[in-house]
Amino acid sequence: xxxTTIKTTKSQEVFAAAQNLMPGGVSSPVRAFKSVGGQPIxxxxxxxxxxxxxxxxxxxxxxxxxxxxICGHAHPEVISAxxxxxxxxxxxxxxxxxxxxxxxxxxxxxxxxxMVRFVNSxxxxxxxxxxxxxxxxxREKVIKFEGCYHGHADMFLVKAGSGVATLxxxxxxxxxxxxxxxxxxxxxxxxxAVKALxxxxxxxxxxxxxxxxxxxxxxxxxxxxxxEGLRELTHEHGALLVFDEVMTGxxxxxxxxxxxxxxxxxxxTMGKVxxxxxxxxxxxGRRDIMSMIAPAGxxxxxxxxxxxxxxxxxxxxxxxxxxxxxxxEYLERITKRLADGxxxxxxxxxxxxxxxxxxxxxxxxxTSGPVHNxxxxxxxxxxxxxxxxxxxxxxxxYLAPSQFEAGFTSxxxxxxxxxxxxxxxxxxxxxx
Ligand code: KE4
Numbered sequence: 001x002x003x004t005t006i007k008t009t010k011s012q013e014v015f016a017a018a019q020n021l022m023p024g025g026v027s028s029p030v031r032a033f034k035s036v037g038g039q040p041i042x043x044x045x046x047x048x049x050x051x052x053x054x055x056x057x058x059x060x061x062x063x064x065x066x067x068x069x070i071c072g073h074a075h076p077e078v079i080s081a082x083x084x085x086x087x088x089x090x091x092x093x094x095x096x097x098x099x100x101x102x103x104x105x106x107x108x109x110x111x112x113x114x115m116v117r118f119v120n121s122x123x124x125x126x127x128x129x130x131x132x133x134x135x136x137x138x139r140e141k142v143i144k145f146e147g148c149y150h151g152h153a154d155m156f157l158v159k160a161g162s163g164v165a166t167l168x169x170x171x172x173x174x175x176x177x178x179x180x181x182x183x184x185x186x187x188x189x190x191x192x193a194v195k196a197l198x199x200x201x202x203x204x205x206x207x208x209x210x211x212x213x214x215x216x217x218x219x220x221x222x223x224x225x226x227x228e229g230l231r232e233l234t235h236e237h238g239a240l241l242v243f244d245e246v247m248t249g250x251x252x253x254x255x256x257x258x259x260x261x262x263x264x265x266x267x268x269t270m271g272k273v274x275x276x277x278x279x280x281x282x283x284x285g286r287r288d289i290m291s292m293i294a295p296a297g298x299x300x301x302x303x304x305x306x307x308x309x310x311x312x313x314x315x316x317x318x319x320x321x322x323x324x325x326x327x328x329e330y331l332e333r334i335t336k337r338l339a340d341g342x343x344x345x346x347x348x349x350x351x352x353x354x355x356x357x358x359x360x361x362x363x364x365x366x367t368s369g370p371v372h373n374x375x376x377x378x379x380x381x382x383x384x385x386x387x388x389x390x391x392x393x394x395x396x397x398y399l400a401p402s403q404f405e406a407g408f409t410s411x412x413x414x415x416x417x418x419x420x421x422x423x424x425x426x427x428x429x430x431x432x
Contacts (some may be wrong), residue, residue: 006394010054011042029163033401036386040401041393046073048412051398059398060417064408066400067247067272070331070360071321072412078276078317085313091305098312105319106274106282109255110245112264116284117293118307122246122271123151125281126209128293128301129269130155133206133240135299136289141201143208145188147217147374147404150209150244150269154179161216161374166402188214188373189222191229198237207240207266208233212257215247215406217374219355219363227263234266240289246271246281247406252359254322260358276318278311327411331360334418335409338362341422349429351384362407377404384432391428397421 018025024032026040033040041053049072051059064070071078085098099118106116119125130153134140144150149162154175157164164171171180184201186193188210198205208230214220234241243265248257250273258265267285274280284290292299305311321327339357342364346353354369356362365371366381366388385403392399400407 006057006396007055008039008041008053008057012039014042014054015039030166030400030402030405035166035382035403036389036401038390038393041398048072048074049410049414049417057396059393059396060413060421061398062407062409062421063398063400064410065277067251067408068275068277068318070251070273070408070410071276071318072410073277075276075317075321075412077321078314081313081317082310085309088309090310091308093304096307096309096312098309098316099307102274102312102315102319105316106270106284109250109319110268110270110284111255111258112243112266112286113268113284114287115290116282117290117301118312119281119283119301119303120279120305120311121151121281122244122269123153123281124303125246125269125271125283126150126156126244127153129242129267129283130206130209131301132267132283132289132292132299133209133242135292137206137238137240139204139206139239141182141184141205143184143186143194143197143205145210145214145373146185147188147220147377148209148211148214148244149216150211151246155183158183159185159374161214161404163402165217165374165404187375188217188220189226190373191226191233194230194233198233198239203238205237205239207242209242209244211247212243212245212261212263213248213252213358213361215361215363217404218365218371218377218380219357219361219406220371220373220377221356221358222261223372227261231263231265240266242267242269242285244269248361249273250319250322251361251408253328273318273322274315275311276314276316278314279305280311280315321411328359330411331409332357334413334415335360335362337415338409338418338421339364341418342425345422345426346429349426349432351429351432352381360409362409363405364407365403387432388425388428391432392424395424395428397424 146159147161249270271281352368355364
């Protein structure tokens with residue numbers, strides 16, 4: 001076992017108290033480390049590629065608050081822009097120029113988006129987009145893929161990924177059958193299964209929603225032809241294609257996975273990066289569809305803090321930083337170095353592994369693979385992943401606390417950080 005050099009007394013005290021105050025001691029289930037064992041560390045502060053916990057231990061961070069910290073945590077330019085915005089108030093509940101600015105940036109960046117609506121989370125964006133799909137097509141059913149996660153709204157908690165998969169929950173109590181009866185599922189990368197669902201449900205399916213690169217069942221990439229096939233099938237059946245780019249948006253490329261793979265969905269959901277660490281979600285797409293959203297049209301969706309000036313400011317500054325020439329080449333280079341290094345270290349220490357990266361998103365499964373879908377992902381040795389996670393944590397590397405999550409790098413990660421991470425991984429893996 002790797003020497004457990006870090007002291008986590010304060011983390012343990014704080015987390016013990018938290019468990020009396022909040023269910024599981026956390027504000028979101030995956031943070032509780034349930035599937036990797038041990039106790040979570042309690043953060044004190046973050047900066048760039050690093051975390052410091054309440055005991056003063058420092059970690060190289062590959063979660064990046066689950067995606068938003070793509071420019072590095074607490075980027076000085078984001079912080080100073082927020083200080084300036086703070087002086088003018090934290091929330092207006094009224095139109096502001098900043099919403100126009102971020103909307104123009106999103107529309108300019110994402111090929112398929114002609115209009116956008118801001119909300120406060122990815123869950124809200126996915127909830128709203130499903131209502132819009134149903135209203136536009138006047139059809140109730142929707143196809144999602146096993147292991148994909150589109151937030152915690154009732155109708156998506158069917159064979160969902162992320163924390164649902166992590167905790168091995170058979171979907172969730174409290175979700176009425178009526179909410180999920182119209183949610184159809186297929187294995188990721190299985191066009192034949194999608195074709196069959198369309199044939200079995202003629203003229204009843206409003207659309208297909210998916211993670212164009214999966215990050216919530218571990219890191220799973222689309223097979224060649226899969227996304228193109230979905231685009232053809234949805235066109236053929238008068239259904240909509242929706243890319244849930246809450247995780248991939250502005251991470252896989254500045255224009256998201258749809259730019260990377262050259263596919264034009266009808267609607268897109270976003271979150272994480274576009275809030276730069278503050279609560280922002282968004283959905284957008286074809287003008288003829290988005291014009292159905294109230295008050296322009298009859299489809300209702302609302303939110304007190306939607307488009308608030310602080311969140312808009314953090315999002316604007318983050319996208320400005322990402323626009324700097326070379327950003328995505330850098331992210332691809334360091335993340336590929338990391339993924340290749342981790343895979344090589346694992347193979348050379350005798351472990352069955354597979355995985356890889358696309359731009360600043362990566363993943364590693366403890367199975368020889370290949371992993372094309374959630375069933376394949378579940379063949380991973382999750383107990384070994386738990387030991388690996390703990391070993392890395394005790395040596396100062398913070399990975400997502402679940403086999404069914406993806407890893408994230410940032411512009412703040414240096415080659416030294418990457419090489420140090422690989423060296424630590426080699427040591428942990430050889431003692432696993
Ligand atoms: P939020 O409601 O958590 O902002 O977004 C939901 C969501 C929607 N779609 C995709 C593709 C997502 O990845 C997410 C949220 N991602 C998880 C991490 N896998 C958030 C972390 C958490 O639940 O604590």
